[in-house]
Amino acid sequence: IGVRLRCGHHDLDLSRPRVMGILNVTPDSFSDGNRHRELDDARRHAERLLREGADIIDVGGESTRPGAEPVSLEEERDRVLPVVETLVREFGALVSVDTSTPELIREAAAAGAGMLNDVRSLTRPGALAAAAGTELPVCLMHMRGEPGTMQQAPYYAEPIEMAVVEFLRQRVTACAQAGIPRERLLIDPGFGFAKTLEHNLRLLNRLSALEALDLPLLVGMSRKSMIGQALGRPVDQRLPGGLALSVMAVERGARIVRVHDVAATVDAIDMAWAVLQERSDHE
Numbered sequence: 001i002g003v004r005l006r007c008g009h010h011d012l013d014l015s016r017p018r019v020m021g022i023l024n025v026t027p028d029s030f031s032d033g034n035r036h037r038e039l040d041d042a043r044r045h046a047e048r049l050l051r052e053g054a055d056i057i058d059v060g061g062e063s064t065r066p067g068a069e070p071v072s073l074e075e076e077r078d079r080v081l082p083v084v085e086t087l088v089r090e091f092g093a094l095v096s097v098d099t100s101t102p103e104l105i106r107e108a109a110a111a112g113a114g115m116l117n118d119v120r121s122l123t124r125p126g127a128l129a130a131a132a133g134t135e136l137p138v139c140l141m142h143m144r145g146e147p148g149t150m151q152q153a154p155y156y157a158e159p160i161e162m163a164v165v166e167f168l169r170q171r172v173t174a175c176a177q178a179g180i181p182r183e184r185l186l187i188d189p190g191f192g193f194a195k196t197l198e199h200n201l202r203l204l205n206r207l208s209a210l211e212a213l214d215l216p217l218l219v220g221m222s223r224k225s226m227i228g229q230a231l232g233r234p235v236d237q238r239l240p241g242g243l244a245l246s247v248m249a250v251e252r253g254a255r256i257v258r259v260h261d262v263a264a265t266v267d268a269i270d271m272a273w274a275v276l277q278e279r280s281d282h283e
């Protein structure tokens with residue numbers, strides 16, 4: 001399938017799997033609020049991600065860790081916009097912006113962002129209209145509830161893959177009604193969002209159920225607790241587990257994987273892709 005996504009000034013060719021590198025601009029508790037240093041750190045981190053082969057840099061200013069407190073618009077704007085402007089201006093990078101906030105959706109697009117990545121699937125008031133106005137591709141992701149409470153007792157009456165497909169189907173319809181055509185959409189099952197380990201494992205095994213929506217599939221499992229729960233590894237020792245998950249996701253149809261460790265993931269999915277391509281070479 002020669003799917004090409006128009007991402008601002010970039011054409012993203014999804015005929016083979018792509019890697020989205022994670023650039024966190026949520027200051028950790030040690031940061032002293034030195035904006036200049038924070039921007040410099042972000043610039044250096046992005047440069048490394050690009051050098052390692054990232055096709056997209058994902059920039060997020062709001063922590064969606066379970067229990068994280070909400071961030072103000074000003075704070076999110078101050079963290080995200082300077083980084084987007086810098087990465088676009090200095091590296092010509094394809095920048096994806098993680099935000100659910102209509103104002104930031106508009107401002108990030110004006111700053112040169114090439115893709116929108118909203119873990120809340122444009123459900124906030126005004127978000128659909130804001131996204132429609134940007135002409136940018138949008139990734140819609142499954143989550144039930146809010147990051148602060150979503151992991152308390154995730155329960156689904158129906159099989160998890162059905163809950164995910166139905167939710168995303170509704171969001172695709174909402175986008176169509178708001179003037180965001182299918183050509184601009186990506187979907188994502190939201191691993192780790194309002195899901196138990198069981199839910200996450202079943203969802204990966206049945207990832208092909210999302211083919212029913214016939215849209216490019218983005219997944220993010222890098223360093224997440226599903227790896228910690230399955231392997232008993234702390235967050236800084238989850239690369240091998242994450243590589244296994246990225247390869248399995250690509251085998252089951254994922255076209256973009258959102259990861260911290262770009263170089264290793266590029267080789268792992270390119271190797272998997274070489275094997276998968278052999279199937280079609282003689283079919």
Ligand SMILES: Cn1c(SCC(=O)Nc2ccccc2)nc2c(=O)[nH]c(N)nc21
Nearest residue numbers: 064098141188190191219220223224225
């Ligand atoms: C912004 N964003 C996030 S943040 C959660 C995260 O990385 N937690 C985490 C990171 C490191 C260690 C443990 C947990 N996850 C996704 C995803 O799976 N898909 C899309 N589209 N966007 C996403």
